[in-house]
Amino acid sequence: MAEQPDGLITIQDYIRWGATRFNRAGLWFGHGTDNALDEAAALVLGGLDLDPGLPVSFRGCRLTPAERVAVTDLIERRVTERVPTAYLIGRAWFAGLRFDVDDQVLVPRSPIAELVEAGFEPWIDGERIGRVLDLCTGSGCIGIAAALFLPDADVDLVDISPAALAVARRNVAHHGVEDRVRVLESNLFDALAGQRYDVIVSNPPYVSAAEFAALPPEYHREPQLGLHGGDDGLDLVLLILLEAARHLTESGILILEVGNSARELEQRLPLVPWTWIEFERGGEGVLLLTREQLVQHQGEFEGA
Missing domain, CATH: 1.10.8 (Helicase, Ruva Protein; domain 3)
Structure with missing residues (x-):
């Protein structure tokens, strides 16, 4: 004491x-x-x-x-x-909502909260969003908030970590959205064969090895699984770009946070027409691609 x-x-x-x-x-x-x-x-x-x-x-x-x-x-x-x-x-706030957290999940702080609060508009018509996938969900904050701001949408929360999914389930119950939100254990899209979504949103591990080593001690209290994205930070990012199109509806969109790995991604794939979203409350490194764009550049993703 x-x-x-x-x-x-x-x-x-x-x-x-x-x-x-x-x-x-x-x-x-x-x-x-x-x-x-x-x-x-x-x-x-x-x-x-x-x-x-x-x-x-x-x-x-x-x-x-x-x-x-x-x-x-x-x-x-x-x-x-x-x-x-x-x-x-034992708690954090995201999009104005309270979420349970522990050291098995990242602390919610993504600028994607602004997009969720706006129903993902103007990037897609919120009224026609029927299904949302929160990939690498952690605490479930992005997907659960989406379910609350889009009361007619069904949401899947996906993560590879059983411990993280236990936290997500607590948050699903806390917010009373069990009827519209599923919690699924999967290595990215592996368990989602045949599933399609209007919006895929993901805040995956994207911190490079050098950046991870230089992070302040507070970040090393978070699960490495949720932060470390390989030597250049793009291991999971590239896999998501490669697979996302087959899980989107024809007019669907991918929203993907890549943080400080944005420059490396642009250098690796210079022909992709990246849309980088600007946020009123600050934050950067969040990209948007349509399904059509993902299909058009599939060969480049395969070669990356």
Whole structure:
């Protein structure tokens, strides 16, 4: 149990103290926040089982002795163990929705949330989306959010990791979408023979070996299976590009996050007409291709 600091009484006291501790420790922020104060607020509020949107007026509330101990311990673990806040409090937010997480899944943070909130428009007419595939689903956040923003669509969540799929199932149940969301174990498309979708969306492992080695400690707390994409980061990306067309409807689209491997992908396949999506809230490295484009460039994917 961490030593209790003197003079800290209210929620805001612990947020301020936590932010100071984080700044002095030189922590990395990249799993939902980008600064020490927001990180401390997320950790303290989460540790008290309060939503991040708690009105500011409540931050003057006093913590009980047991709550002070619990929050202090969380702050100390964040500093000494470099564990992402989402793992410490067991939850994260994506597209305005709460999801359970643990260290068997990546912490949700994809800019694809903006596309989901917009029903994937203007890239496809949201009203005619009947089926969505969330490939390499992890916690299930992208696919489950899609099911909630597209109430008439059926969604398949696919991952190779049984441990990740256990988390996804919890989130499916939490959001009450069992009637429209399936959870399937599969190595990419292996278990999806004959299945076609209007939208395939994927945030696969795409971090290169060199980039992975240089990541801050917080990222090494996440499952390597969800991050490491081979020497150049493109091992799974290229497989998805090769196979996606046969699992899309005639007017279907592929949305694929490749992060910092975007430049390598463009250099490897310079003739492909990549559409790189721009996001209002920040983020990059997300491409879009239609089924027609995937078919037209199939030979290049095969040769890559």
